[in-house]
Amino acid sequence: MNTSTRNLSKLKKAARIILVGPPGCGKGTQSGRLLDHFKLTPISSGDLLRENVRNRTPLGIQAETVMRSGGLVQDSLMVKLIVGELSKRGWVETRGNLTSGICLTGPLSVIGGPITPRASDSPTASFLLDGFPRTKNQAQSLDSEVAMNLVVNLDVPHDVILDRIANRLVHEPSGRVYNMTWNKPKNPGVDDVTGEPLTRRPDDCPETFSKRLKNYAEATGPLLEHYDKAGVLWTVSGSTSDEITPQLDAEILKRFG
Numbered sequence: 001m002n003t004s005t006r007n008l009s010k011l012k013k014a015a016r017i018i019l020v021g022p023p024g025c026g027k028g029t030q031s032g033r034l035l036d037h038f039k040l041t042p043i044s045s046g047d048l049l050r051e052n053v054r055n056r057t058p059l060g061i062q063a064e065t066v067m068r069s070g071g072l073v074q075d076s077l078m079v080k081l082i083v084g085e086l087s088k089r090g091w092v093e094t095r096g097n098l099t100s101g102i103c104l105t106g107p108l109s110v111i112g113g114p115i116t117p118r119a120s121d122s123p124t125a126s127f128l129l130d131g132f133p134r135t136k137n138q139a140q141s142l143d144s145e146v147a148m149n150l151v152v153n154l155d156v157p158h159d160v161i162l163d164r165i166a167n168r169l170v171h172e173p174s175g176r177v178y179n180m181t182w183n184k185p186k187n188p189g190v191d192d193v194t195g196e197p198l199t200r201r202p203d204d205c206p207e208t209f210s211k212r213l214k215n216y217a218e219a220t221g222p223l224l225e226h227y228d229k230a231g232v233l234w235t236v237s238g239s240t241s242d243e244i245t246p247q248l249d250a251e252i253l254k255r256f257g
Contacts (some may be wrong), residue, residue, distance in 0.1 A: 005109060015127075016127060016150070017127070017152065017252075020224065022154075024164055024165050026240075033248075042127070043086070043128065044131055046130075046131045075135075080143075086119075088194070091119060110216065136222040142227070143230070155234040156239065165181060171196060174193070219256050236248055
């Protein structure tokens with residue numbers, strides 16, 4: 001099977017996927033391709049938070065109160081939002097299948113100890129979780145509610161990432177990104193669509209980005225170790241997105257196709 005084509009294959013069982021990778025590794029590109037190739041549903045923790053705040057759900061009101069006071073939304077609350085959304089879609093059987101905004105979470109105990117609520121194995125329940133978890137503690141909180149079955153670690157050499165960043169230009173209003181080595185704008189210095197000027201992000205310099213990569217490695221190490229021990233971590237290496245995508249597609253087909 002040619003894994004470079006669109007609509008590669010219908011999955012035969014549910015894929016519950018997290019992508020992990022340093023800034024500048026191309027995670028956004030890989031996410032977009034996965035969604036397109038396998039028709040996964042994107043579940044964004046940030047979008048769920050904003051939606052619940054906008055709709056004034058009980059959890060949304062609670063989160064808004066925390067944010068207005070300058071605090072960080074608790075991990076347990078973010079897990080409730082995620083599990084509530086999955087439950088609403090019928091993909092997780094948990095706490096009476098309450099919907100987003102009122103889902104109860106926490107260890108569910110039976111005789112013999114706590115259990116993880118059962119997730120649907122239907123391929124239509126496949127999703128890509130974005131924005132959460134970012135730490136080992138967050139992963140442990142999520143584990144108690146839904147078992148993710150593939151965590152992909154995108155391994156891109158740091159010198160490649162730094163070269164990308166040094167040559168990156170962005171169109172701030174749209175978020176379109178260009179690269180002066182492999183994705184140049186049609187006309188130097190201006191956006192292809194609007195003709196508006198392109199700029200460099202303030203932190204797109206090698207010194208600043210090197211620090212970000214170091215901080216990422218230190219913060220993410222325990223998260224990757226956690227998922228490795230859980231048996232769901234898979235690392236894919238490459239210097240370009242086009243090198244990584246065929247490997248990632250093949251792995252998903254092997255596991256879920």
